[in-house]
Amino acid sequence: MTALVECQHVGFAYAASGAGRSFAIRDLSFEVPLGETFGVIGPNASGKTTLVRLLSKVLEPSAGRVLLGGKDLAGLSRAAVARQIAIVPQDVPRGFPHTVEELVLMGRFPRAPGRFFENARDRIAARHAMETVGVMDLRAALLDRLSGGERQRVMLARALAQEPTLLVLDEPTAHLDLRYQAECAGLLRRLGRDAGLTIVLVSHDLGFAAELSDRLLLMADGAAVRVGSPETVIDEAVLESAYGCRVIVDKHPVSRRPTVHLIYPRA
């Protein structure tokens, strides 16, 4: 299998600012083969969001390189990157003034950055994306009027309208209740298995990531702690050292995937 994304000894440090402690990504290497669902987990400030920014060329690595389909990201234009990688952010800014359909059509920008208006092909792709995630009925609504789960699906539709090869989701279940989490999981399975999309799933939710991912990357303090199958990464000793708390790893009664129970400290 060829790697779609490859991080080779990637390093990055934010410019030191007065407040807050310094943070850096150190010597991060992994690869994501075509068609895989790859989960990225780790505690707060472990570097997950920075990794998303490095993968999407918002930040440039200070050491090493990120390869996309064998090509160095540094040599690709932003639009060329956006034609291959679609990022699903956690939310849109409050007061976002556009409708669902306008937002989904924004996903068509990298396909023809020089065009002033979208063409018929763009409209078809946007409709198809909205149908895939089931937001066609909402297309004339403003984003502000939607629930968290609906907004999440709309942003997924925007990403699908990009017709990417790689979908990167940043905490897709952060604001979702159980029903929407289930919907989101079903949708990602369909996209991964049926549509053959490569998916990078960044999540706080260890159970969710273990359930959906073929392999997991556990990060802590800007470095990779372990990369491998959910069973090898979701390990009591590994998690306890990365998160600094006590856990019990169990198997999900239905899927047999690893699940994590926190041992709540007594007062």
Add this chain to the structure above:
Amino acid sequence: MSASGPVSAGRLAAVLLGLGLVVALVSLGALFLGSASVPPADVLAVLAGRVKGVDQVVVLSLRLPRILAALLAGGALAVAGAAFQALARNPLAEPSILGVSSGAAFGVIVAQVFGLGGGIVEALGLAACAFAGAVVAGLAVYLIAARAGGLPIQTLLLAGVIMSLFFSSAITVVISVIDFDRLGGVVHWLLGNLGPIAPGSLAVFAAVTVIGFWLVLRPARQLNLLALGEESAQQLGVDAEALKRRIFAGAALLTSATVAFVGPIGFVGLIVPQSLRMLLGSDNRVVIPAAMLGGGAFLLLADTLARNVIAPAELSVGVITAFCGTPFFIYLLRARTGEPRL
């Protein structure tokens, strides 16, 4: 609220046709109305080239250039407002509120103090000095207000107010020290004066406005994406830094041209784009060209009112726009509960 369906060339054409009609109607009204009473039949005769004399001077040399200047200034200010709002992701951003107009006005005063000769050279010099002032004020406001993650509404407004106060004081100082006799005329200009404008100045005004309009309009699709936040815009292929510089340059050009030739007229950039968004949705590919026509019609209407309500004397047009803009501003401020919204 948004009109049905996404934006297309056809819908834009329909919007522009409608607004074009409004501009034509308002222009005709302005051509026939004025303190010098010229009968409608005579106005038509002048336009047909059949009448010479006083009527011809009134219609062709006074009213027509004034109509053109109002259309240009209103359009430029409305487009600058729409651009600053998209740039700051903030519905209250506007050239006069941001202090950009005051900066440009200071540039104009300085240019006048040092003297620039006459004709086209003077017009170009005024525009250049106004642009320099606008850029300095705009950058200062940005540096004061910028925080990681955007331009918070309160700091942005306060920074704008502070810059306005500073440049207003600086203008007062320059005027008091250098040339006391010209104070009266300057006060009239500072409130916005669409009085006689020389053909050369009008040509420079039009040229600068076209450039500024183009700088803002061409990347209108990218500007829509900026509403997602800079990071998301970059992830969709937008070069956010270059876009921001281009939009700022365009908006500053439009503001400074207006200030140089007709004075710092406030609130047009607030009222017109916001009203258009309520009617037409937020897509900048429609809002920006519509603002060019709608802003022109609005300012021409305000100026026609200013010329006629207390005729034969006349009000400064800026007084009318301020009377319309103040309640509008208060409404927006209250309705938006202080959140950075657009």
